[in-house]
Amino acid sequence: MKSTLELARESGFAKLSIEAVAARAGVGKHTIYRRWPSRGMLFLDAVLSADTQGLVHPDTGDVVADLRAVMTRACDLLGRPPWGPLYQDLIGEAQHDPKVAAAHHERFVKPQTADTLARLRAAKDQGQLAPDFDLDVAMELLSGPLYYRLLVTQEPLTHDYIDRVLRAVFNGMSPRST
């Protein structure tokens, strides 16, 4: 695992081979294949070995602050080196390897979504969210802009950007009748 990460950081996923990982780890390549069916799956395990403890939402009673805490942590972790470029590569690989896509969804996206929704439901119960807000799109509204920067425009993921996304998502585009 350590060998995979070292090699991936040095040369990126595109040049990562099971052979090179086996050589670096000092084992035969069958040892690697026994545990990971493809280099995509090996890479997924390596990337998910990052410390994702900070991605569990606290409940301080202030939903915006709690979302902000996790979003800034996610952006520090997955939006910049060393993990950022590797995570980008992993999502790239998921586009043509359905097994990598499914495993990424199951092991990372799904638990993150469940945790976010639990925090939002609590906020809704406390009247901090509009009672008719469609929670099923909440995760996509909050995470979509981050992934859009990471994968599409590749502009930097800054804390300021997260503040602006949160303000826009909470206030909405329509004029408010005040």
Next chain:
Amino acid sequence: MKSTLELARESGFAKLSIEAVAARAGVGKHTIYRRWPSRGMLFLDAVLSADTQGLVHPDTGDVVADLRAVMTRACDLLGRPPWGPLYQDLIGEAQHDPKVAAAHHERFVKPQTADTLARLRAAKDQGQLAPDFDLDVAMELLSGPLYYRLLVTQEPLTHDYIDRVLRAVFNGMSPRST
């Protein structure tokens, strides 16, 4: 170009080679390399040869309807076969080929963003948007959720989903004082 698309549809980007495209087109591979420096750039040209005319915003005076028209067209075009999987692959390739990322940004993302912002500015001038809404995150808020589905969860991009995203972005998460 036609050969590239045929081959890409048949086997996906991962298996697309300059050699195979040259063979299908009945030309030498140097002919292909003369025009496209890499298979990524060849693929970008092929994908961007899709008819993107419908992605220019009309101005009917109703900003939600106009955004909806372009977003549903984008989802019909890039969110399902034949272009969807190719577009997904292209974004995948952009994650490890900076030239493909830059060209995709310059030739597709940038003009789409400019067109969307022009439509939103007109709406703001007409009082259809909150006067303090941060237009610089508008594109990311509207497009992010679509890319999130396309690239991360790979759930289907439906017209119903677009309606829900638009409703959420316009209304916002905070309770409205009415």
